[in-house]
Structures are given as structure tokens and as C-alpha cells.
Amino acid sequence: MSAAVEPATGTSGAIEARLPEVTRTGTAVGVLPGPPSRSALTAALPPARPARAVAVLIILGVAVAVLALLSAGIGQMRLTPGEVIHVLAARMGLMLGPEPAAPNADAVVMSIRLPRLALAGLSGAALATAGALMQGVFRNPLAEPGVIGVSSGAAAAACGGMALGLGALGPWGIALLAFAGGLGTTFLVYGLARSDGRTEVVTLVLTGVAVNAMAGAVIALFVFLADTSAREEIIFWQLGSLNGTRWQYVAVAAPIVIAGAVAAMALARGLDLLALGERPARHLGVDVERLRIWSIVLVAFLTAAAVAFSGIIAFVGLVVPHLIRMILGPGHRVLLPASALGGAALLMAADLAARTLVDYADLPIGMLTALVGGPFFFYLLRRTRRQAGGWG
């Protein structure tokens, strides 16, 4: 195809040579600037991917690692980062760093703190990626699994499992239920909140209110039906907590989150194009229906992985992609991985705060994120309102 090998030449010389009409009407000649060289033209373009992107990804990766080292050492038993490294290295048969003074350091780090840290990171990555995906497919920067009710839909289904004694199915059973609940809710919200391929802010938020109310009622029903111990379990889990995380949970969440985050990358270009609108995206070769369905399935998948073991942790998916967009721009190829790392770092930090802010108490992490995320959501709403000239 000739079109493929012959890129458009945009110099005015080329245009005029082909265009006797231009000179004839005599109006368009002045429009066309003098013929700059091609390299001068491309030099006027900003780079396709900012150099900052790599730097930010590296910084976020380092932040995750540093947080992990610090957090694994902080708690009732204090360990220096060096001692933590010693424990980790010893597991791999290496001798590194100073040997911890405390006798049970290995057990504390390996079976209590590390699984909890890992799950915090995985949940954060899952929620932030789900948020970025959802915002892309709804074409609305306020979409978020928690706000919209996907989290509570997943939670309602998982609660049902706990209340009806399906906890015996093990962590996979609860995760599957959460996935089913999340998927159903996402499709419901998507179906209800969209019109003409767009989701207006008011519709989206109101749909979220309705869905959250419904899911809340279902959860209340299950709390009512459950016996005392299941009731307690449900209530604490609903507040969002990583307390008592076991490696088993990590083993279930890790493959889901990693596969989900990688699969999300495959949708990045399509989501960029979708920002132009559905018809323009289609004109540029995007199979919009397929992009949508895959995005929704991934959102449900990722949200379920987080909700199944950590409960409802809201606003991570709202705050993280928003901050990343402010720093790196809206391109999804950078936004998605940076959100995953940023989400991991944020929840690891939040969990560290949750278990150390008050001595001998483990605050619900969902409460903490909502405390910070709620006002942020409010700020975004106000800003959107100002920019869009209304919430319509």
C-alpha cells in the first residue's frame, strides 16, 4: 500500500507544487509557512513518552522496596533495615547484614509482617490499576471501584460466603465469590450509568450511591443471618484490614493481581484512543466493544482480589491515578504501571500507619484511606464542577 511507505510531506513547497488552485484563489498561500526541514518539524514535537516516566517508575519501585524494608522492621518488635535484610537473606541461604538481637525475629518477619506487607502491596496495586482502567473506560476521572460500588458488590458476595459458612471453601472460594459479585456489579453500573457512550458525573455518582445502598442492604442481611463469630468476622473485614494476613491469601491474590496488571497493559493503547470518544476510537481501529468488556472483566478481577482478603479499601483507585496523571500525563501505557506501583506504595504506607499510629491497636486501613480519600474526592468533584461548568 503506497500510503504506508509515503508519509505525508507537509512543507509548503510540496503543497504548492500540487496545488495550482491555492495560488489561483490567492488566499491560502500566506497560510502555508516557509518550508522548514523535516527534522526541525519533528523537533517541535514533545517526546512521545516523557523521560520523566522512567524516572518516576524507578522512584516508585524504590519507594516500594524501602517501605517494605522499613515496615518489616517496625512494630512491637523493632528491627533495623539491616536486620530485616539479614532475615530475608538467611532464607535464601545468604549471610548479609547484622544478625537480629531479638530471638523470634525470623518468625515475626516471615510469617506475620511479610505476608501482610505483600498483601498490602498487591491490594494497592490492584485497586489503583482497577481505578485507572475504570476511569479510562468510563471516560471519567471520578470513576473508582469503591465510589461506584464494585467493591461493595464484591464484598456483598464475599459476605454471603462467610455468613453461609462457605469459609470452608478456603481463600479461593471467597475470592471467586468476590469476583462474581464484582463482575455483576460492574456490568450493572456500566449498563445503568452510560448514555451515548459517556458517563456523566452525576449519573455515575448517583448510580454509585444506589449500588452502594443495595450492596449495603445485602451485607446487612448477611450480618443478620450470620452467627456471632461470622458476624464479627464480617464487620471487621468490612472496615478493611490486613490484620492476620496469611501466606495462603498472598498465594491467591498474587497471581490474580500480577496477571490482571499485565493484561491491563495490553488495553493501554486502546484506552488512550478511547479518550477521543467511541466513534473516533473506532475510526482509528479500536474494537470498542471488546476493549470495554475486557476492561470491565479486569476491573472486577482486580477489585475482587483486593476485596476478598483486605475488605473494602476505598479511594486508592481514585487518588493514585489522579496524582500520576498530574505528574506524567494521561497516557495509559505509563499511567497503568505507575498506578500499580504507586498504589502498592500507598497501601503499604497506609498499613504501616494503621498498625503503628496507636500503640497496641490495629486501626482498620479502610477507615484510614477513606479519611484521606474522602476529602480528596470532594476536591476532585469541585474541580470537575468548575471546569465542566456543572455536574451535568
Add this chain to the structure above:
Amino acid sequence: MTGALRAQGVHYKIGPARILRGVDLRVNPGEIMALAGPNGAGKSTLLAVLAGDLKPTAGQVTLGGQPLDGIGPRVLARKRAVMLQEAPMSFPFTVADVVRMGRAPWRGEDTDADDAAVAAALDATDALGLARRVFQTLSGGEKARVSFARALAQDAEILLLDEPTAALDIRHQEMVMALARREASRGRAVLAVLHDLSLAAAWADQLALIGDGVLVGVGPVAQVATAGRLSELYQHPIEVIGGVGGAGPLVAPIRGVMACAA
């Protein structure tokens, strides 16, 4: 070369409303075809059907003899570019990003050619200076030029333009039409919905007039754009003032005859 884009016996209905009624149209390589008609005549719907966005309720659209709905989205995107009137961007992408999106169908090919095509398209539409601006912050006319640049960068053989000049000043109207002419002279087929009949007369090879879902005239502008036909189509007296300096006829409403109901 892909060949002509053809609509054959195209009908389009929304509920009881018959938006298009038996449209036959052929957009040829190397030509600019202007599509004009009163508000609500079905221009945008016809463009959407030709673009493959809407499936006709009867009849078919073919591209080089191949039915449009049998061509995959990616292949189709390499063959036809579309510029719509509205550009509702949902995230703060820069102008350069937006025009780069026009290169998406060619992903996997030479990336140097991509940036060259993007820069050339921006330069041609007098928008190179906007490259680093956020698209959402542009004025209506600037957005239109950038959207047109995106369509140019797509490097497709069929260009479908829905009122590409509506938001533009005279200088940029002429620029866009000159670029459409450039594309046509390269063997591309251009279909542009235009309200300005003088602009259509000056630049288009063919004029298609549509009224109430039916094509009322297709052919060389001088033959189709007659005062009688236009006056009837627009239900307003219109005069056609013969070619001024070879720039095609001027089409003007006759003023002062509208009955103002007291």
C-alpha cells in the same frame, strides 16, 4: 489503491423516522465531494454510514467493492480517516499526543515515519505551535484544526470530514480545503459535509445535495448548484452568481424576502 467508497440503496431508520431513503453515492479517488443540505437532511447520518459507524437498515456500503462490515476495524482504519464536528476529549492529552493517535492504525510500522507524519500534519494545519498545549484548552477552531491534522496523519485513502470548516476563520477554511485538494490530487477520495456552498463551489469536484434523506442532485458543482434547485432544497430564495475569477460561483441567499410573521 482501495478504490471508490460506494453507498448502494442505503436506507437508515431510527424507529419510525426514516433518516436516509435509498441513497446511492460514489466517492471517487482523486476527487473532493461536498455534501450539503439543510439541517436534519441526513448529512451526518450518511457520513456515519459511510464511515461504518452505523449499519444501514437496508442497502450496503462498499469500499473498493468489498462490503464495509466485512472489513476489520484495524484494516478499515488504514483505509479511511474520519473527522467529526465535536471532539469530546476526556483526559488532558497534548495536541501532539492527539495527532499521534492518528498513527495508531499503523502501529508496528516505521516509527520515524510516524513522527514525520505527525509533524507534517501539524505543520500543514498551522498547528505545530500548539503541539505542547493540552487539547482540552484549545479554542473551537484550534481543536478543529488539530482534529483535521489527526485525520491527515492517519494517511488513509478515504477522508470523511463532517463540517471541517464550520469553526474556522476564512484563512483556515481555505487552508483546510487546500489540504483536502492536496489529498485528492494524491489519489485520495475526500467527502466533506459543507454548509458554505460558495466554499463547496470553489473547491469540490462533485456536489451531492441531500434533502429529507434523499439525494436530490449529484454531479459537478456547476451543474448541480442551480438557483432553482438550491432555493427549493433550502426553502429560501438563493441566487448563484457565476464564476468570479475562476474561483467558482458564489452562492448567496436573497435577503429581505423572509416573511416575518407579525
